[in-house]
Amino acid sequence: MSILKVLANQLILVLLFTNNLAVPLYAQRQPHLNYQIKAVYLYNFTQFVEWPETVLPADNAPLVIGVVGEDPFGGYLDEVVQGEEINGHPLSIRRFSQTEEIQGCHILFINLPDAAKIENTLDRIKGQSVLTVSDHHEFLEKGGMIKFISVANKIQFQINPDASNSAELKISSKLLRLAEIVTLSNH
Amino acid sequence: MSNIYFAMLLKVPDFYWLFRLSSSNRSQSLVVALMIAAFFPTFFFNTAAVAQTKTDRLSTEELKKMSLEELMGLEVTTVSRRPEKLTDVASAIQVITEEDIRRSAATNLPELLRLVTNLQVTQLNSSAHIISSRGFNAAFSNKLLVMIDGRTVYSPLFAGVFWDAQQVILEDIEQIEVVSGPGGTLWGANAVNGVINIITKNSKETQGLLASLSVGSYLRNSGTLRYGGKISPNLSYRIYAQHNTRDHTFLPDGMEASDKWRISNGGFRMDWTPSPKNDITLQGNSYRGKQETPQNPSFWDGQNILGRWTHALSQNSGLMIQAYFDRTWRRDIPSTIDNELFTYDLEIQHNFALGKSHRILWGGGYRSLDDHTFNSTEFIGILPNKRHMNLLSIFVQDEIMVHPEMVVTLGTKIQHNDFTGIEIQPSSRLTWSPESTQTIWTAISRAVRTPSRIDVDYYLPTYPVPSNAPSVQGGPNFVSEKVMAYELGYRIQPDDNITLALATFFNSYDDLYSVDPLPGTLTYQIQNGVEGQSWGLEASGTWQLSQDWRMKGGYTYFDKDLQNKPESVYDVLALGNDAKHQGLLTSNMNLWGNLQLDLSMRYFGELPQPLIQEYVGFDARIAWILEESVELSVVGQNLGRKKHIEILNQIPRSLYAKVTCRF
Numbered sequence: 001m002s003i004l005k006v007l008a009n010q011l012i013l014v015l016l017f018t019n020n021l022a023v024p025l026y027a028q029r030q031p032h033l034n035y036q037i038k039a040v041y042l043y044n045f046t047q048f049v050e051w052p053e054t055v056l057p058a059d060n061a062p063l064v065i066g067v068v069g070e071d072p073f074g075g076y077l078d079e080v081v082q083g084e085e086i087n088g089h090p091l092s093i094r095r096f097s098q099t100e101e102i103q104g105c106h107i108l109f110i111n112l113p114d115a116a117k118i119e120n121t122l123d124r125i126k127g128q129s130v131l132t133v134s135d136h137h138e139f140l141e142k143g144g145m146i147k148f149i150s151v152a153n154k155i156q157f158q159i160n161p162d163a164s165n166s167a168e169l170k171i172s173s174k175l176l177r178l179a180e181i182v183t184l185s186n187h
Numbered sequence: 188m189s190n191i192y193f194a195m196l197l198k199v200p201d202f203y204w205l206f207r208l209s210s211s212n213r214s215q216s217l218v219v220a221l222m223i224a225a226f227f228p229t230f231f232f233n234t235a236a237v238a239q240t241k242t243d244r245l246s247t248e249e250l251k252k253m254s255l256e257e258l259m260g261l262e263v264t265t266v267s268r269r270p271e272k273l274t275d276v277a278s279a280i281q282v283i284t285e286e287d288i289r290r291s292a293a294t295n296l297p298e299l300l301r302l303v304t305n306l307q308v309t310q311l312n313s314s315a316h317i318i319s320s321r322g323f324n325a326a327f328s329n330k331l332l333v334m335i336d337g338r339t340v341y342s343p344l345f346a347g348v349f350w351d352a353q354q355v356i357l358e359d360i361e362q363i364e365v366v367s368g369p370g371g372t373l374w375g376a377n378a379v380n381g382v383i384n385i386i387t388k389n390s391k392e393t394q395g396l397l398a399s400l401s402v403g404s405y406l407r408n409s410g411t412l413r414y415g416g417k418i419s420p421n422l423s424y425r426i427y428a429q430h431n432t433r434d435h436t437f438l439p440d441g442m443e444a445s446d447k448w449r450i451s452n453g454g455f456r457m458d459w460t461p462s463p464k465n466d467i468t469l470q471g472n473s474y475r476g477k478q479e480t481p482q483n484p485s486f487w488d489g490q491n492i493l494g495r496w497t498h499a500l501s502q503n504s505g506l507m508i509q510a511y512f513d514r515t516w517r518r519d520i521p522s523t524i525d526n527e528l529f530t531y532d533l534e535i536q537h538n539f540a541l542g543k544s545h546r547i548l549w550g551g552g553y554r555s556l557d558d559h560t561f562n563s564t565e566f567i568g569i570l571p572n573k574r575h576m577n578l579l580s581i582f583v584q585d586e587i588m589v590h591p592e593m594v595v596t597l598g599t600k601i602q603h604n605d606f607t608g609i610e611i612q613p614s615s616r617l618t619w620s621p622e623s624t625q626t627i628w629t630a631i632s633r634a635v636r637t638p639s640r641i642d643v644d645y646y647l648p649t650y651p652v653p654s655n656a657p658s659v660q661g662g663p664n665f666v667s668e669k670v671m672a673y674e675l676g677y678r679i680q681p682d683d684n685i686t687l688a689l690a691t692f693f694n695s696y697d698d699l700y701s702v703d704p705l706p707g708t709l710t711y712q713i714q715n716g717v718e719g720q721s722w723g724l725e726a727s728g729t730w731q732l733s734q735d736w737r738m739k740g741g742y743t744y745f746d747k748d749l750q751n752k753p754e755s756v757y758d759v760l761a762l763g764n765d766a767k768h769q770g771l772l773t774s775n776m777n778l779w780g781n782l783q784l785d786l787s788m789r790y791f792g793e794l795p796q797p798l799i800q801e802y803v804g805f806d807a808r809i810a811w812i813l814e815e816s817v818e819l820s821v822v823g824q825n826l827g828r829k830k831h832i833e834i835l836n837q838i839p840r841s842l843y844a845k846v847t848c849r850f
Contacts (some may be wrong), residue, residue: 037258040250044258070683079247113624113682137592137623149591154503156259178255 037155038135038148039077042107045131045146046086050170051106055129056089063089066105066130068096068121069112099124110134110144118142129167140182145169149180158182249463257463259503277596277616277628278370279676279690281305281727281741283363285388290775290785292806292822294406294843295431297350299357300383301789301804304741304771305367305690305725312836313436313446314351314478320367320381321694322721322747323763330379330636330668332370336387336470337534338493338511341377343556343576344526344569346639352487352515354452354474356411356427358397358847361388367725368692369634369672372598372614373548373582379634379670380694389468390415390423390458396850403843405824407432421460428453435479437830437837444836448478464499480519487517504539507550524569525561530554541585548598549583558640568649569640570661579603593619606638607667625679632674635667642700642713654708662713671695684731694721699749701757716755717762721747735777742770760796764834768792781812783820794834802831818847 042065056063063086065077081091096102099112099121108130112118119142122132132139135148145163149156159179164171250258281303293299297316301308307324309317319328329346332339335355341348363385370378394415401409409432415425432449454472461467471492478485493511500506509532516527536550556576562568584598599613614632621627642665652658676690701716727741746767749759773787785808793801805827810820823842830837 036247036250040247040253040258041255043251044255048255076247080251135623154259175255178259 034150034155035072035074036076038109039073039080041148041155041157042077042109042133043080043084043091045107045133045175046091048172048175049107049131049164050172052129052168056106060085060088060090062092064092064094064105064107066094066096066102066108068099068102068108068110071095072111105130107131107133110136110139112136115142118144127167129169131164131167131169141184146179147182156180160184253463277594277618277630277676279305279367279674279688279692279725281365281367281688281725283360283365285361286775287739287773288357288360288363290783290808291773292785292787292808292824293357294401294409294824295350295357296353296355296385298824299363300365302739302771302773302787303365304727304743304769305365305381306383307745307766307769309834310436310836310838311834312444313433314448314476316350317834318348318350318383319763319765320365321692321723322745322765323380324765325761325763327641328763329639330377331381331383332378333383333385335385336493337495337509338491338513339532342515342528343639344528344558344560345641346377346636349487349515349517351448351450351476351478352474352489352517354429354431354450354472355385355387356413356429358399358411359387359393359413359425359427361386361392367690368630368674369612369614369632369670372584372600372612372632372634377636379636379668387456387470390425390456391417393425394423397847399845399847401843401845403822403841405434405839405841406843407434409843409845422457423459424455424457426453426455434839436839439832439835439837441830441837445479445481446836448476450474450476466495466497468495469493485517485519487515489513489515491515500539504537507534507536509534524563524567526569527559529557544588546586546588547583548586549581551581552579554578560640562649565649567647569644570646570649571644574640574644576605577603578605592621593617602637604637606643606665610635610637610667624681626677628674628676628678630672630674632672633669634672635669637667638662638665645713652710654705654710657709657711659702659711659713665700665713666698666715668699668715669697685728687728688726690725692721692723696720696749699762701751701755701759703755703757706754714755716752716757717749717759718752719747719749719759721745737775738773739775740770740772742768744768764794764796764799766792766794783808783810783812785810791833799832799834802833803827804831816849818845820845820847 078093084091115138122143132144133146134144139147140160143163145160147158157179160182283302287302297308300306307319317324317328320331323330327345327347333348366382370382397413399411411429413427417423430451435447436444438444452474456470459467473490475488491513495509498506511532513530518525532554534552538548540546558574560569560572580602582600587595589595596616602610612634616630618626618628642662645661647659672694674692678688680686697718698715699717701714702711703714703716704711723745725743729739731737745765770790776784778784787806789804791802804825806824808822810818812818821844825840830839
């Protein structure tokens, strides 16, 4: 096929299927790559963590990823989990603007600016078998489980297994092997 | 062409009297000066670049398919060019985003670069701009490295940039990074006082048809047509063409200048991802410009083509290979010289992690330059007519995480050029981020500006002259200009809606350009007779007041103190006409009913020599988004005064209307 013909076909397709290349302004822009990667990590974590049956019954109850605080992913997280299921559990996203609203999630991404609020949030969901994730620098010290870190421009993560164990979450050895393990001696 | 005239006055003021030898009155000498001026046409061109790994264009599906190991290996920056977060970077960087571009009044690159205050942008006439960073704003402004998609665009003839040949479709720019301060370690010679890195979008992101048309008073008309498509899911492309016609400015005395000009350009870009680990880009551009002059028109044209391959070797290492060819030619009338330059460039870059805390980036490059000049008069010229130049470079950089909150970056570039041999440009940088929202950084670097042909091969006149008659006979002993730069900066994001950055610097220069007579003669040679210091502060910030209102601002303070070395008599003021103060405030608002209102105000302080008054420039844009795919806008530029002078000609207030369609 000549290149011209390809061009012509493309042009017709484009004319047929254009709807809105609306010019979004400040709203809903694709998040920066680092949050795209973090969103995909969150999705991946669902495959490497086992929740107790009490919080994730065997039938097709949804596995919920929650975000508390300002949502850094835009709609990207929804795009990532759309149509996905893990062992029969469809994935869904819930957003909470405040700690008090948090309920019914299995993974919680905490995007709160100060350590006190984070501590407060972690206290609140203690004993609920929620896998807690954040990129706040003091997250593990405050009792969080997985912290995203930036190592030489790459997004990697640290895990505090003590925290996940006490929440009765089983993190697979593969995930643990890839992570940097942080144990807090005074805990 | 009058830029050259001006250049001559600025750079070789010692010769102003020379022009007068042949003419008893001022206007005649002006004519002579103009003739000389025409001199270098505008070339453009340039050199080195490092490549960019475009990992940040992965689709959601591609990301999801990756294993955890692969995710962990993803680079979130273009190899040490593209910081993941501005708060983490150890240099004075200011960024122009695609959103800034969409909401600005700018119609070309120089106007766009007014959006950051770590640059001094002065418009000389209708087509010529002088752009500098951290001082030394002169027609042959030569301490700044400018790159478009990894292709260097300064001219090795005079080590400056011909801005009238740099045409890019503004809608296709992803972002422009402006780094003030030395970038010599990674970027190479000429990055003495700053780097401008213009990055266009991957063709995946410019799919569909874009058509825009502008009509106005100074921007007479401008039309853009771009179409982007996909040949297969992994192979996308865009093709584009653009034409601009701009009206004249006014001479300092108020008369109409003969400097109307127009330029057309066209090109393509293809991006192919044959596998998740490989990215291949091929792009090319061609342009042709024409400008009226008091005599016959000036012409310039050029073509370039660039290919780049980025390959992920493993989860934490990668390779980039890039090659380009660039030809540029120009002839200014009334000109005394034609210039044609061919550049061939090859760059290789490799990065990998060493242990847990080291990240190495190293690479090298070779550039071959063939420069042909044609001197049509003996009064002035570049000799020899043909010069072949080679540039070899290697660099290495180690980013060391000494502590989770502290990164030390050590690196050096070693370059070999035909004029001065080996040049070494080391730097050390330190960032400390006590919290993810704030960073303190400091850096010490050395950088050089290697000689260009105008420093070494410049003759006035080109025939032999006895030593008791005035002449300039090149710069056989000219060596690189050098700087040691000391920088300290702070960045903070106090909350999600506010960012603030502050950078301060102290520069110590040696071996700066001068034109001095050989002892006991009137034979002048280009030498390194000046040294000095400069210092300053650059502040910038953004404030998102609400979902629909954002403000951005900046302020720059600059000062310098240059001295002649013993035996030099050169006028140090000729090295740069720099504003001490410069400020900018912009506001972008979404109003009701799909209306946008964008305002921008810039303050530009007085220039000392020649004395130019301070001025306030004011731009406004009102746009109406209609039907989501059609945008109508009315834009006013330089609304503050009917005419204002930035450095030479008077720039008029102007208005244009634009319609943009995207399908």
